[in-house]
Amino acid sequence: MSKIDVSALKSHYGEDIEIIEDLIEIFESSYPETIKSLEEAIQNKDHKNIELHAHTLKGMVANFFAMDVKEQCFVIEKMGRENQEVDLKLVDSIKKEIPGILTELKSL
Amino acid sequence: MTKILIVDDDLMNGKQIKLRLEKRDYECDYVSSGEDCLETLKSNEYDCLLLDIMMPGISGLDVLKEVRKTKNNYELPIIMVTAKDEAEDIVAALKLEANDYITKPVNIEIATARINTQVNLKNLIKTSLRAKKAQTITTMITTLHHEINNPLAIAIGNLTILGAKNPNERIDKAMNALNRITDIVKKVEELSQDEGMEEVAYSDTINMYDIHNKKQKD
Numbered sequence: 566m567s568k569i570d571v572s573a574l575k576s577h578y579g580e581d582i583e584i585i586e587d588l589i590e591i592f593e594s595s596y597p598e599t600i601k602s603l604e605e606a607i608q609n610k611d612h613k614n615i616e617l618h619a620h621t622l623k624g625m626v627a628n629f630f631a632m633d634v635k636e637q638c639f640v641i642e643k644m645g646r647e648n649q650e651v652d653l654k655l656v657d658s659i660k661k662e663i664p665g666i667l668t669e670l671k672s673l
Numbered sequence: 674m675t676k677i678l679i680v681d682d683d684l685m686n687g688k689q690i691k692l693r694l695e696k697r698d699y700e701c702d703y704v705s706s707g708e709d710c711l712e713t714l715k716s717n718e719y720d721c722l723l724l725d726i727m728m729p730g731i732s733g734l735d736v737l738k739e740v741r742k743t744k745n746n747y748e749l750p751i752i753m754v755t756a757k758d759e760a761e762d763i764v765a766a767l768k769l770e771a772n773d774y775i776t777k778p779v780n781i782e783i784a785t786a787r788i789n790t791q792v793n794l795k796n797l798i799k800t801s802l803r804a805k806k807a808q809t810i811t812t813m814i815t816t817l818h819h820e821i822n823n824p825l826a827i828a829i830g831n832l833t834i835l836g837a838k839n840p841n842e843r844i845d846k847a848m849n850a851l852n853r854i855t856d857i858v859k860k861v862e863e864l865s866q867d868e869g870m871e872e873v874a875y876s877d878t879i880n881m882y883d884i885h886n887k888k889q890k891d
Contacts, residue, residue: 577778577780579781581689581692581693581696581781584689584692584693587688587689587692588685588688588689591684591685591688592685595684595685617727617729620727620756621682621683623756624683624685624686624756624777625683625685627756627777627778628685628686628689628778630778
């Protein structure tokens with residue numbers, strides 16, 4: 566099953582679709598650090614940074630119209646904002662999805 | 674070329690907006706923090722700011738507050754860039770005199786339309802203010818012309834009578850000086866009626882303007 570809304574992606578970037586390559590490169594190099602920061606924030610029960618890093622990750626995947634993962638990030642962001650306890654398993658689930666997203670993007 | 678400063682801690686978002694705007698002939702700079710934004714604004718002029726709301730360190734709202742201390746919303750239009758679920762932040766930003774907002778992922782056509790609207794408005798207001806200033810100067814000159822002419826006429830009239838009764842060099846010198854003032858006042862009044870006038874500041878420190886007819890100067 567597709568992890569990306571391909572038609573929304575192509576419609577959004579239109580004639581600028583070639584910049585996707587640059588974005589993939591930036592995402593690949595930067596998402597691991599964002600995930601690590603999010604995990605640390607969760608371990609430290611640092612709700613402000615849970616919200617911030619989940620928000621950042623959400624923005625990253627939203628650029629590729631990976632809607633399910635975007636929603637998962639939003640759930641964590643909201644939990645951070647509401648000072649709720651966050652289970653690291655939520656981040657594990659996102660981590661498992663991302664390689665699939667990258668594979669799909671590179672095949673476009 | 675319209676010059677934009679893009680402020681976003683998300684490198685992907687900032688970079689894609691920059692690339693796509695540059696492709697559409699905008700000149701763009703990108704910084705990744707509120708701190709860098711404020712630093713950049715100290716020595717650079719922009720037509721518009723695209724400002725992410727949620728950033729670590731100084732937030733977009735804090736940057737907005739700081740910028741609005743010295744630049745109002747037509748001097749530097751600011752368009753906030755935000756996720757769809759941040760309605761409270763959007764309201765807060767608009768209350769802090771952000772000009773507009775766009776949501777992520779940024780639709781570039783919407784972004785350019787909103788940028789152009791703000792920049793056009795900014796330029797329109799600037800032109801209107803310049804016209805108002807010119808009108809004020811004209812009105813002031815016309816008023817002063819009348820205010821000066823009356824006492825001038827009285828002085829010249831009385832000196833003419835005095836001079837006729839007691840011709841002397843001092844009275845002649847005084848008359849010459851007053852006639853020179855009359856000529857200057859007349860010239861200033863003529864200049865104020867001439868629509869080809871332009872004002873050029875020739876001092877950085879005080880408001881002194883050389884007012885001349887642009888066509889004659891060219």
